[in-house]
Amino acid sequence: MGLSKGARVAQQMLGDCGIDDPTEIPIELIVSGRGATLRYEPLKNSDGRIVFGEKKSIISVNSNLLFEGRRRFATAHELGHYEMHRDSFEVHNENESTLSWFDDKVNRSKKGIQEAEANQFASELLMPSKVFLEECSSYRFSPDLVRHLSDRFQTSRTSTVFKYMELGSHPICVFYCFNNKLRYWKKSDEFKNFIVDRINLSPPEDSVAAEYFNEGKIYSKSQSKQQIWKSTWFDLKEWEDDMNYNFYEYCIVTPRHNTVISVVWEEM
Ligand SMILES: [Zn+2]
Structure with a gap:
């Protein structure tokens, strides 16, 4: 199976930055290294947003998010927009459906291909396929494995399960x-x-x-x-x-x- 566009761009970017394991470097540094400004601030009904400007682009991530995994995912998703979608929009706000893995027909037509691409990017950035496979190849599928992977990569159990569904051997x-x-x-x-x-x-x-x-x-x-x-x-x-x-x-x-x-x- 060929790599999705989002995953390809994330791999390229990790390579450019010389990062093998994204848990070894704060995600804030990756974002600023790419030239975007990251802010944590309270957002209403939204995990994140991005505003593209002439000189600088600002990524805001909701400071009220309770879980580290969700915060990291929202940050990585916005970075994906920053890397790929400069020409698609000027201001973009996330909502329940844009960050969702459930890419059904209704959702897809409502939210457009950019959201799927930003999710693929975030998934590959936070859980690079090569490292992910090394972590799970010698185990059977189990809830313990999902918990182990989600601790290892500091990701939510949901995004971990979706990565496993794509790559895992079981x-x-x-x-x-x-x-x-x-x-x-x-x-x-x-x-x-x-x-x-x-x-x-x-x-x-x-x-x-x-x-x-x-x-x-x-x-x-x-x-x-x-x-x-x-x-x-x-x-x-x-x-x-x-x-x-x-x-x-x-x-x-x-x-x-x-x-x-x-x-x-x-x-x-
Ligand atoms: Zn989005």
């Missing part, structure tokens, strides 16, 4: 639910199971996601890998027996936004 499938409705799903290219279409419906009754929406259940770290049936999320053919498969679901729950990201995988 095929996974991700379902995104908001307010007890499935909004979107995405899978690794090698994930071969047929997904039952339930967009805009509630998650399956026997899924871990439904346990959260129906009972408020959130599993502790040590129990975050939950066994489920293949038939929970996937089509089970007549000749298949649910007893013969080992499927698991790991939920990243954000009660504040009432969202659940279910990561589902099979172990052979």
